[in-house]
Amino acid sequence: MASFKTYLIKRIILALVVIYFVITITFILSHVVPSDPAELYVGPKATAEQREKAIKELGLNQPIYIQYLRYFQNLVNGDLGKSLRAHTPVLHDILTYLPATLEIVVLANIVALIVGVAFGSYSALKKDMLADHLIRIVSVGGVSIPSFWFALITQLVFFGILGIFPLDSRLSSDIQLFNPIHTITGFYTIDALITGNIVALVDSVRHIILPAFVLATYPIGLVTRMVRSMMVEVLNENYIRFAKANGFKDNLIYYKYALKNALTPALMALGLSFAYSITGAFLVEVIFSWPGLGTYTVNAILENDYPAILGVTIFGTIFYVFINLFLDILQAYLDPRVRLQ
């Protein structure tokens, strides 16, 4: 397994290099953008003394390379700095907002996996028939539809016209006031379930359906298309023909031998789409007033709150890079050919 170990080390080093560069670039960008961090820190009507004090406190009077080194020093100690506006530690904020995002993103990806695999394999089996065409239209639509537009349309249809789902946020006001969820994991559906708060559970499920559905459209399309094309390819392989010739049952051939091979690339793609959604779900989050990391980021950007922007970027990068790394390693572990490349 020596080659696997070398591969692993190589990949980890590469990941660290990527993270380093992202931090540096983000740091530089956030410091060249015209903004006034000291003003943001003390508010618009602050006196000159207050401003001076803030500049010192934030280290803005020092040369930029010192600020940069200091930022790294703090980063290594797990300190992402303080939000200029709210004066709260950025890491704490990120961890507060993360569960809400994870909740919809995880749900959306589970849905995408189930629906995508079902659609994709069915489509491949019915290649060039009506069902295949329909599924292909849906999946192309899924990957190309703009999520913010689709989000507004679902709100219009399911809230405005049909009135079966709530417009936005994670819970109804009445539930928040009279049946509040006791936070354990930060996933409202799970917390409500384990605390036996059935009323809140139903309410949180009703709230999560629309945003999760909208978020799932892209990965559904993605998985469907990948599974379909891989299945079509695999079903033409000699070993499948051999299995057929040997009289194996069709279902066994499809789901045991063909699908298993077709699934790996789809899972890899899904993994990346999942990692991307952690910060990339902001459009959907903002429209559904979903208190997640995306909304937090948008607010930070609007306010030019650069420690918060930097913090989220770094967090997002690390998350993305490590999911990527994990997937690559998994693939290399499963498929020795990858290591040799």
Next chain:
Amino acid sequence: MLNSNAFRKAISKIAIIGIAVIVIIAGLGAYLYYTQYSIPNLKSSLVYAYVSDFPDLDPSIAFEDEQVILANMYEALVFYNASNTNNPLTPWLATSWSHSPDGLEWTFNLRKGVLFHDGSELKASSVKSAIERTIRMGLGAAYIWDAVKEIQAVDDYTVKFVLDYPAPLAQIASSQYGAWITGPSTPSNDTQATEWFNQGKDSGTGPYMIEKYEAGFQVVLAKFDKYWKGWSGNHVEKVLVKSVRDPTARLQAIKAGEADITLDLPVDYLEELKTNENVRIISVPSYRNLLGMINTKQAYTDNVLIRQAISYAFPYDAVVKNVMQEYATQSRGPIPVGMLGHFEDLTQYTYNLEKAKQLLSQAGYPNGGFTLTLTYTSGDELEKQVAELYKAELEKLGITLEIKEMTTKAKYALARGDPTQAQHILLFYWWPTYITPYDFLYSLFHTEKKVIFNFAYYYNSTYDDLIDTASQLEGTDLNKALQLYRQAQEQVVEDATSLFILDMDTIMIANKKVHNFNPNSAYTEVVFFYDVWVEA
């Protein structure tokens, strides 16, 4: 070779389990959907859909919109009742107060039997340490206490403030920023205390306490059982304050009954709501105005005749009627309508191009022929529209207006540089920290060694003397002070140091089931939840 039979069995087993899980989930869902949960039909709660979040809940620092929450958890020594113009200062935590004839010593008598949320009683020592903490930290609006030399707890229920120079301390003590009285449960380390507050803890005496705080999104307030005013009569017991930034979402929330009160909707939406029989629109003066500061040190506008001419060229009515749909009034001098120090008969420029032409001729520019620059903050739609309308009017006088959209920082950097190189006109808003004309008159037009907000670069020692004297008299001889403030305002209007454009309204929208809701202009966008009640 694999045993195909075993696999088939395994697959069918998985399929059966899968189907069973789906059936159970669907059944449970259907059951819950059809049995519908019940909501208590007693309306002891209220939902306020607010426009932003509350960045800093430390009552000594908070200087943005946090008063919306803080005014329901904390109380100040004095309450400012803006609707009672003759006698706005009313007792709150202090039952009465007095000052020495020279205005240098102020004594407040505290209300007895007031409890903090931790159960301890309000004592003079708490008042002393609360205000001392605000002054010591020097953040937010701490400068309102600038005159204070020393705070003494004379006995348990008497606090004495000794001042360096006379100041209207009762008004200062009613400020919506930096005047909240915190109790002994506040951590003694200042920075740790800030963190403690921002975790959603509080140490006030007010009617509500934070039950749940989700920073950046919402706050749930629940009643404080031992509130000194008691809980008999109609009150709401729980309040949800949500931050809903998107105006469309706020509109939806108020229309659907998800929110009981909201505010700040675009004018088009208000037109739509006027015909909605479930809601009412309440418009009150906001004490916030839009000014176009005129550079008195730059070529052309250093001539008072030209400044007056361009003041006559501004389309005040068009802006109020068409842009603001009457949810604003034309300013009359620097002090906004409804506020202490505003005079309804103060001189006012009106839109009059004839007069403007006359003045330009007198100044030696009968056909204009020069260019003025105007800066405004990027992203501000109102400022942008105002600038464009103004440009069209000035063109009629032969004056070219060059409009520059800038970030706040860039706008201020230009304005705080050399006045002779700065913009001619700068659009911005002003509002008071605590209710005093001095806030406007000092910040906007008092002589400054280094430019902070006097973007007219107006340096007039007579004016300075007038307002400085008025400020010192404000606590002891209000009438005399107001007289001087009036003189000062006439002076800056005559000198045309700024375009006094418009005084904005705060527009609140409430469900008709909400009763006894009367916004108080001195506490910006605050709903005093204890006062209102909601029909079931």
